Structure formats: structure tokens, C-alpha cells
Amino acid sequence: MLLISLKSEEVRRALEQLPAEFREAIVLREFEGLSYKEIAGTVRVPLGTVMSRLSRGREWLRGILSSPQEGVKQKRSRPE
Amino acid sequence: MNCEDLRTYLSAYLDDELEVGEILRLEKHLTECRGCRQVQEAQLALRSALGDPSLYFQPSAGFANRITAAVRLEAKKQARQESSWVDWFGMPSLRWVSATAVLVVIITAGTLLILNKVRSSHEQLIASAVLTGHIRSLQAGHLVDVPSSDRHTVKPWFQGKLDFAPPVPDLSELGWALIGGRLDYVDGRPVAALIYQRRMHNINVFVWPHHGSAGDKIQQEDAQGYQILHWNGTDMTYWVVSDLNKDELMDFARALRGH
Numbered sequence: 001m002l003l004i005s006l007k008s009e010e011v012r013r014a015l016e017q018l019p020a021e022f023r024e025a026i027v028l029r030e031f032e033g034l035s036y037k038e039i040a041g042t043v044r045v046p047l048g049t050v051m052s053r054l055s056r057g058r059e060w061l062r063g064i065l066s067s068p069q070e071g072v073k074q075k076r077s078r079p080e
Numbered sequence: 081m082n083c084e085d086l087r088t089y090l091s092a093y094l095d096d097e098l099e100v101g102e103i104l105r106l107e108k109h110l111t112e113c114r115g116c117r118q119v120q121e122a123q124l125a126l127r128s129a130l131g132d133p134s135l136y137f138q139p140s141a142g143f144a145n146r147i148t149a150a151v152r153l154e155a156k157k158q159a160r161q162e163s164s165w166v167d168w169f170g171m172p173s174l175r176w177v178s179a180t181a182v183l184v185v186i187i188t189a190g191t192l193l194i195l196n197k198v199r200s201s202h203e204q205l206i207a208s209a210v211l212t213g214h215i216r217s218l219q220a221g222h223l224v225d226v227p228s229s230d231r232h233t234v235k236p237w238f239q240g241k242l243d244f245a246p247p248v249p250d251l252s253e254l255g256w257a258l259i260g261g262r263l264d265y266v267d268g269r270p271v272a273a274l275i276y277q278r279r280m281h282n283i284n285v286f287v288w289p290h291h292g293s294a295g296d297k298i299q300q301e302d303a304q305g306y307q308i309l310h311w312n313g314t315d316m317t318y319w320v321v322s323d324l325n326k327d328e329l330m331d332f333a334r335a336l337r338g339h
Contacts, residue, residue, distance in 0.1 A: 008132040015135075029095065030130045033279055033325055036097045055091035062126050 014064040022057030029054055081105040086116045094123055136280040144305040206319065207301065207308050209266045213273065214284045214306065214321035217262065223282060224260030224275055234261040238272055246272035246287045247316065249339035256283075256332055266319070276332070283322040283332060290317035298333050300326065309333045 015023055024043060028034045034042065039050045081089075086109050092098050093106050110117055217223045226237040235248040241263055250258065256276045264273040264286060271288040295312045302308065307329045309320040318336070322329055 008134040011129050011132065012135055026130070030127070031136050031280065033281065033328060035327075036092070036095070038325070038327075051092050051097070052088070054095070055088055058091050058123060058126060059087070062122055065126070065129070066122075 010065065014061055017064055018057055018060060022053050022060065025050060025053040026057050026061065081109045083109075083113060083116055086110070086113070087119060090116075090120060090123055094120075094127065131279065133280040203299075203310070206267050207303070207310070210284070210286050210319040210321050211303055211306060211308060213264050213266060213286065214282075215304075217264075217273070217275075217284060218282065223262065225262045227260040229258050229260075231258060234258065234274070237261055238263075242270055242272060244272075244289045244316075246274065247339070248274055249336060251276065251332075251335050251339070254335050256335060278324060278328065278332070281322055281324040283320060283324060283329070285336065286319040286321075287316050289315060291315075298330065298337070300330070302326070311337065313337065 015026065018026070021043075025039060028039045028042060029036075036047055036050045036054075040047045043050075045053075086106060089098060089102060089106055093103060098106065110120060226234055228234050228237075229252065231248040231250045235245065238246055238261065246261075248258070248261070252258065256278055259275050259277050259282075262273040262275065264271050266286055266288070269288060271286050274285040274287065276283040276285065290312050292312060294314045298309050298311045300307065300309050306321055306323050307326050309318075309329060311318055311333070318333075320329065320333055320336070322332075324332070
């Protein structure tokens with residue numbers, strides 16, 4: 001499935017399926033345009049954690065959007 | 081770098097947050113691994129999907145006011161609690177010394193404040209007007225009168241509508257897309273409003289002639305969640321308003337001023 005053809009409603013629903021800390025990192029980066037350092041300062045976590053949350057959050061999001069059922073499966077086996 | 085490392089670092093690479101050494105290792109791996117190139121393409125497509133402006137939720141102006149009011153109330157409560165814990169330095173002789181010192185500080189601060197207020201009250205009025213202009217342009221869906229990314233379309237559009245020709249620099253190579261222009265009314269005169277965009281953030285640049293000397297410094301303030309920047313150029317005055325973060329908006333102002 002081509003992600004580029006997705007409707008904003010599908011993307012919004014996928015974002016809502018992400019755990020809060022992953023969603024928070026993605027929203028601060030993609031929508032608010034904060035740098036990794038600024039995100040680390042805002043949510044008070046180390047820089048490495050920001051990098052990891054963004055990487056895993058986006059990978060997870062891509063999984064949900066590529067296959068809508070994926071989100072449910074991933075939710076059951078949420079990475080720590 | 082192996083495939084697992086690449087998947088860890090790819091996100092930061094696309095965000096331009098990696099150091100040079102890591103970038104070189106990652107790019108070398110990308111040239112050698114087809115599977116990882118596909119992962120990169122998928123991540124780029126995801127970014128494009130996330131770039132849809134309709135995903136960005138804009139809270140109402142009242143929301144920011146309610147949060148500010150709640151924070152102020154809490155701060156006042158805390159300040160009252162703290163002052164009740166301090167027994168005003170204890171000794172009676174020290175009370176007079178400290179009271180006099182406090183009085184001198186208050187008078188000095190008050191005088192400076194009044195002088196500063198007289199000087200800046202006019203600018204405050206303009207700041208308030210440009211902020212209102214920015215919010216109104218977004219709420220009423222009347223962001224642009226002339227929608228175009230071409231400076232040679234936007235600039236001539238103002239001819240006959242204003243008694244000056246506003247500079248309309250093309251900053252697209254620096255990542256600031258021009259999306260159009262609009263007529264607005266600020267400080268008792270019609271002015272040019274140029275609209276640039278980065279990601280989902282709209283930037284209103286209000287421009288009109290200025291007859292004083294050019295200033296070195298870009299003044300910055302924030303109000304109601306928006307950033308307002310101001311400086312005087314050699315023959316124009318500039319006011320920039322956006323909900324973009326302060327650092328990026330400063331970069332924009334410097335790019336605009338450098339043109």
C-alpha cells in the first residue's frame with residue numbers, strides 16, 4: 001500500500017494507536033518542528049531516548065499504515 | 081554499519097540529526113543494500129503522509145489564554161505560600177536596611193519601566209495589530225489575496241494597491257516556500273503581507289516603508305503561543321508572526337534580512 005495515497009483520517013487514526021510517548025515524540029518533531037535536543041528538553045528524557053522513540057514510533061506507524069490489522073497485532077506485543 | 085543499525089539511525093538521518101561520521105557510514109550502507117533503500121523510501125513516504133496540513137490541530141485562541149490564566153493563578157498561590165514561610169529577615173535593625181534597599185530597587189525599576197513603556201507602547205500596539213492580523217488571516221481563511229510561489233507574480237500584484245513596492249525575496253532554496261501575498265492594514269496604513277510556509281506553519285511578514293535608521297537587532301516576543309519578530313531595514317520595517325518555534329523563525333528572519 002502506498003503511504004503517499006493515504007487520507008489524513010487514516011494517518012490520524014494510526015497516530016492515535018501509538019503509545020503516548022511515541023506519539024508525543026512524533027508530534028513534537030513532525031508537527032511542531034522541534035529538534036531532537038528541544039524534544040529531549042521538553043519531555044525530559046535523554047537524547048538517545050528521543051532518537052529511539054522517533055525511530056521505533058515511525059517504524060510502528062509505517063507498520064500500522066501498511067496493514068491496518070498490524071496496529072492491533074503490534075499493540076499486543078508492544079516494545080519496551 | 082549493518083541493516084539493524086541502519087534502521088535505528090535512519091530516522092535521525094532523515095531528520096538531519098546525525099553526525100558526519102554516522103552519515104557517511106549510513107550512506108555507504110544505503111548504496112550497497114537494496115532492502116535498506118526500500119526502507120528509506122517507505123520512511124520518506126511516511127513523512128510525506130505526515131506532512132498533510134489537515135493533521136495539524138490548531139487550538140482556539142481561548143485555549144492558550146485559559147492555560148496562561150491557570151498557570152498564573154498557581155504561581156500566585158505558590159508565591160503567597162513561600163512569603164508566609166519567610167520571617168522577613170528576623171532582626172528589627174536589618175528590616176529598615178532591607179526595606180530601604182527594596183524601595184530604591186522598586187523606584188529605579190519603576191522609572192525604567194515607565195521610560196521603556198513610553199518608548200515601546202507604539203511598538204506594542206503594532207505587535208498587537210500584526211498578531212491580530214495573523215490570527216484573522218488564518219481564521220477567516222483569507223490568508224492570501226494572490227496565491228503564488230513566484231515572486232515575479234506576487235510583487236507586481238501590489239502595484240497600484242500600495243504606494244510602495246515591497247521586497248519579495250525567494251527563499252525557497254533555504255526551505256521557506258512563498259505561498260502568496262495579501263493586503264492588510266496596520267499602524268493606520270495599508271501594508272503588504274507576504275506569506276511563507278514551512279511544513280504546516282504559516283508565516284505572515286508585514287512590510288511597510290520606514291524612514292528611520294536601520295536596526296541591528298531582531299526584536300523577539302511571544303504572545304498567545306505565537307512568536308513575533310521585528311526589525312527595521314534600511315527603508316522598510318518588518319514584522320513577522322508565526323506559530324513556528326523561536327529558533328526556526330529567527331533563522332527565517334535572518335534569511336529574509338540577508339536578502
